[in-house]
Amino acid sequence: xxxxxxxxxxxxxxxxxxxxxxxxxxxxxxxxxxxxxxxxxxxxxxxxxxxxxxxxxxxxxxxxxxxxxxxxxxxxxxxxxxxxxxxxxxxxxxxxxxxxxxxxxxxxxxxxxxxxxxxxxxxxxxxxxxxxxxxxxxxxxxxxxxxxxxxxxxxxxxxxxxxxxxxxxxxxxxxxxxxxxxxxxxxxxxxxxxxxxxxxxxxxxxxxxxxxxxxxxxxxxxxxxxxxxxxxxxxxxxxxxxxxxxxxxxxxxxxxxxxxxxxxxxxxxxxxxxxxxxxxxxxxxxxxx
Numbered sequence: 001x002x003x004x005x006x007x008x009x010x011x012x013x014x015x016x017x018x019x020x021x022x023x024x025x026x027x028x029x030x031x032x033x034x035x036x037x038x039x040x041x042x043x044x045x046x047x048x049x050x051x052x053x054x055x056x057x058x059x060x061x062x063x064x065x066x067x068x069x070x071x072x073x074x075x076x077x078x079x080x081x082x083x084x085x086x087x088x089x090x091x092x093x094x095x096x097x098x099x100x101x102x103x104x105x106x107x108x109x110x111x112x113x114x115x116x117x118x119x120x121x122x123x124x125x126x127x128x129x130x131x132x133x134x135x136x137x138x139x140x141x142x143x144x145x146x147x148x149x150x151x152x153x154x155x156x157x158x159x160x161x162x163x164x165x166x167x168x169x170x171x172x173x174x175x176x177x178x179x180x181x182x183x184x185x186x187x188x189x190x191x192x193x194x195x196x197x198x199x200x201x202x203x204x205x206x207x208x209x210x211x212x213x214x215x216x217x218x219x220x221x222x223x224x225x226x227x228x229x230x231x232x233x234x235x236x237x238x239x240x241x242x243x244x245x246x247x248x249x250x251x252x253x254x255x256x257x258x259x260x261x262x263x264x265x266x267x268x269x270x271x272x273x274x275x276x277x278x279x280x281x282x283x284x285x286x287x288x289x
Contacts (some may be wrong), residue, residue: 002087005057005094011115011142013274014095018056018143026053030145030172032136035059036076037085040180044149045089056143057086058086058095064110065131076190095143097104102138110134114163119254120267121156122149124244129160136161140170147173151180153187155265155280156254179280181207187279194275203272205238210266210281217283222260224248235270242271251282260285 008014009049018028029048033041041057048055059082079096086092096247110130113122117129140148149159162174180188185207186200195203209231221227231246249256260283267280 002084003084003090005086005089005092007083008093010096011095011097011103014056014093015142015144017093018054018145018254020056022144022146027147028052028143028145029055030139030143030148031057032053032139032148032150033057033059034061034075034190035082036078036193037082038180038188038190038192040151040153040221042085042088044151044177045086045092047175048149050146052145052147054091054093055089056093056095056145058097058143059096060097060135060139062102062135063099063129064103064134065128067125070125071191073081076193089156097142098264102135102142108224111137111164113160114167115273116156116159116163116254120245120247121269124269129157132157135161137164137168137170145172147175149175149177151177152282153189153279155177155267159252159254168232170178185211187277189277191275191277195272199273199275202239203237203275203277205240206268206270206272206277206279209234210268210279213266214281214283217260217264217285220269220286222285224257224260227260227266231268235268240270240272244269244271244276 012086021028031044031048045055061075063072073213086094111133113129113133158176165172165174182188184204186204187207213227213231216227228246230246232243235243247256247267248264251263257264263284265280265282269278
């Protein structure tokens with residue numbers, strides 16, 4: 001039976017309630033989101049509920065991670081639908097803070113993201129990860145949970161948060177959860193709703209090219225440059241001409257590799273129409289004899 005989530009607007013009230021729950025022995029999970037929830041977000045809530053007594057979901061479109069000209073003003077805001085989706089879980093608390101609660105007047109403090117933020121997304125969205133690190137650290141203060149759950153689709157973002165937590169000694173467990181895909185393979189994203197039916201069909205070539213590359217690695221391909229070129233050619237052949245990057249990298253450092261000798265992560269960022277999409281896949285090559 002659907003149970004409406006308990007909604008908080010004031011960070012201090014939520015923090016006090018979480019502390020009280022933890023004092024009574026409850027393990028608390030946190031799922032930070034910007035709303036416009038889909039099954040990918042809900043999978044994080046479900047994962048939290050497996051190991052936690054209480055799950056807190058935050059819904060906040062963070063202005064500091066959007067550069068001028070990005071889609072902050074038109075980013076989908078669907079609070080009523082989000083709350084209806086969350087009513088399928090119990091117990092769930094939801095924080096929906098106003099902007100001035102998260103960024104008080106005259107606030108000037110910000111977090112400089114760790115070095116893992118510099119390549120890939122960091123090169124194309126220079127302020128993005130500083131804004132992510134700042135808001136996530138604030139949310140960890142507001143909602144001092146025992147564990148926080150993030151999706152692998154934003155792979156570099158998870159690595160940024162993992163390193164920030166390590167570097168700043170934040171006492172919270174970071175749990176990385178698998179990418180959730182549509183039946184046709186498209187990685188779920190709040191931005192998918194921007195795609196026209198024709199653009200969506202073109203976008204499918206991103207996940208297809210990634211999984212074709214996985215197959216090539218599993219068959220023994222080891223030249224990262226050859227595989228990067230194949231992905232690039234495949235995307236351009238499908239009509240995707242605005243490609244920010246195709247990377248085959250170390251999963252830990254995100255440094256590009258030239259020879260595939262161990263686990264790698266393949267990451268792609270490209271525009272389909274006016275919509276920028278990212279996707280990735282982790283690959284373990286076959287063991288040598």
